[in-house]
Amino acid sequence: MDIVLVTTILASLFLVIGMAEPLAARFRLPYSVILAMLGILIGVSATFFLRTELTDALNPVAAAILGLPIRSNVFLYVFLPTLLFQTTLGMNLRRMLDDWVPILVLAVVAVVVATLSVGYALSWASALPLAACLLIGAIVSTTDPSAVVSIFRSISAPRRLARIIEGESLLNDAAAIALFGLFMGFVMLGVPDPNLGDALAQFPVLIAGGALMGWLAARIAVWVMAFFARFERAQISISVALPYLAYIGAEQMIGASGVIAVVVAGMTLNLAGPGRLPPQCWTNLREVWDLLAHWAGALIFILAALLIPRLLEEVRLTDFVLMGVVILAAIAARVVILFGLLPLLTLLRASPAVERPYRVAILWGGLRGAVTLALALAVTESFRVPVEVKRVVGILATGFTLFTLMVQGTTLRWVIARLGLDQLSPIDRALSRQVVAVALQTVREDVARTTENYELSHDIVRAEAKRFGERLDAAVKTAEDSADILDRDRITLGLIALAGHERDTILARVRERTISASMAERVLSHADRLIEGARIGGRSDYQRVARRSVAYDRAFRAAVVLHSRLGLSAPLARMTADRFERLLTERLILRDLGRFIDGRIRRIHGRRVADLLHELLARRVEAVETTLEGLRLQYPGYAEELERRFIRRTALRLEEREYTTMREDGLIGAEVHTALMQDVAARRAAAERRPPLDIAPQRAQLVRQFPLFADLEDAALKRLGRALKTRYVNAGDVIIRKESAAKSVFFIASGAVELESAGQIWRLGRGEMFGQMAILMERPRRAEVRAIAPSTLLVLDEERFRRLLKRSKALRQAVRTSAEKRGIDPDALFSDTPNVA
Incomplete structure (x- = not known):
């Protein structure tokens, strides 16, 4: 195939990707649905122009499009690792652990139930062997919830719900592909009725092997990237190689799950990267991966959609009946999980409550996409699979994918609207009014300061100030006098605003580099928990989350056991040092929140709410101070070392800012500025290193007190x-x-x-x-x-x-x-x- 023609087609596909997002926004359809529609349109058009006698001018282009080397391995080895790896890098994994029960239920249990449901239903309705039916069940069991996640974000759905669905999308591909590999082996070996016990027994082995390979590859990559600390492009290049080497190593070297290897590698880099890489490098690395995943996700949908006309060429009337069986069985399996198992787990307090309207949206938003088509393509490419099985697998998987995209995908927003999920709750409406009032107050103050610098007519300034003041007074009055908001909801709104400002303060400190990036992840996760706790349970949940920040968790207690019984002090020393730094960081942040209560919240919600928030803040400060004082007594001198480290980081930030100002003012040249900044960077690297904590001799010093x-x-x-x-x-x-x-x-x-x-x-x-x-x-x-x-x-x-x-x-x-x-x-x-x- 001519390289110029192939390059032209690929460039044209990127043009299609560029147009798809505006089209999705214009027609209010999921982005993946638009991509699939465009891919099908391109495939049908290429087939039409190649076979028609109207013109031969487009035959070379049509033949090149249909002759693109699209194989299942392209999807599984090129595109899938990119998508999975980027997803793990963008997730808040510490928050994801809070909801690991519903995530595993949807990602693993739901996949197994859907596989068995579809497999046995097809076995009853067709003459296919059970192994082939279960293979089809594994292929159609993986969902692509990206559409429902994007819609949930646009309608301000609870962040926890979107996080659960993201976790499902991350892990269900691994479960489905692992099951696919098991049943594909039975079909190729000609085993009609596989032993499900033996098949499912291999499942944990595949997962454990993949997890080990992913963790090992990521640890080596992080070590090498930290060694190249001054070379940002080298670090990003190593990150690009990591998911592919982990995937290939797991699949080809040890016969484990490559998907699990990529997921674990991404999780390991997500947790270790912020603490081992420079903050700007970590930010740029994630931006590069966001772009790579955007391109990969779009290309995988378009290229998979190109295959749909080819896979449906031999469809028969009886295939539509089997297609209906697959659709009903897959939906029924998802109903059992969403409306049976999840409520049961909620009653057992093993899972957060998911409201019925959201469960309906998740049910209807379980779209299938490129992974399903790629697995079906892998079956049709195998010469060891019977011809009739290949035909049925290709048709049923493609037909089911089309149903979810064209029926469920196009009506998903309508379903969400009918459920009332596109409407803000009363507390969210009140929160929006609060935001407007606070924003207008800030704007008025900024405008007043700005107009002093301009020679404007006093009459114009006075008239505009009066007009703006009337709008501000109306907004504040609306926020204060909302009849549909109870007093406790006003307190909840104040707590949400307070926790949101706490999060903003943390981000500002991270940008100033007075808080280390590794510690920022922990305190940001805590701030997110405070926001969600206040939104869901008001004051009681806010206080519960606040108490968790100073409590000793299970990991800390396990480290104490290792230290006291086995003499392994390293985990306890690391966790104690983390606890020291986190408490010092939290104390620093909490001291800034009082001014926000007096400056913003008091003006919107009144003195009573502000006084109550001051009381809650004082309790948090007291708890942090008490816990920190206990650590000071037990490990005298270490807190002072951490405080000196904080002062050194602050001084370096100010020094860096001064050099930048001098460069902008022309007082120093580029060469001098570069040399000075390199010197600051070297001293910052030394200041970032946390002093070691020796816990062995501290008890004797504590006894003396x-x-x-x-x-x-x-x-x-x-x-x-x-x-x-x-x-x-x-x-x-x-x-x-x-x-x-x-x-x-x-x-x-x-x-x-x-x-x-x-x-x-x-x-x-x-x-x-x-x-x-x-x-x-x-x-x-x-x-x-x-x-x-x-x-x-x-x-x-x-x-x-x-x-x-x-x-x-x-x-x-x-x-x-x-x-x-x-x-x-x-x-x-x-x-x-x-x-x-």
């Missing part, structure tokens, strides 16, 4: 530091239960606990102890102790506590004082220990 151990000698303090064990507890955790055996004494290094006994309540804080009474009185616990703040406790066993009590006069006095407060005779505690009295 307890007044209870003030009279112990250095040798005794060292032995005590080795004997004490650290325990971390969250607010609400029960530390001691009533009637439990007394085996340990607890010392509070940070935080606070509440002790309840005989209807009385005592609160203990840092430097105090509990649990000693039951040991000395040799009886079961009579009190229940619960943490009322995230706390760090030092635990000492009974035998060592008794030995320590003999040595320390200060500890004996503390025991006596505690006994007297609780109405216990202190002499009775020491009656059996004469040398201690």
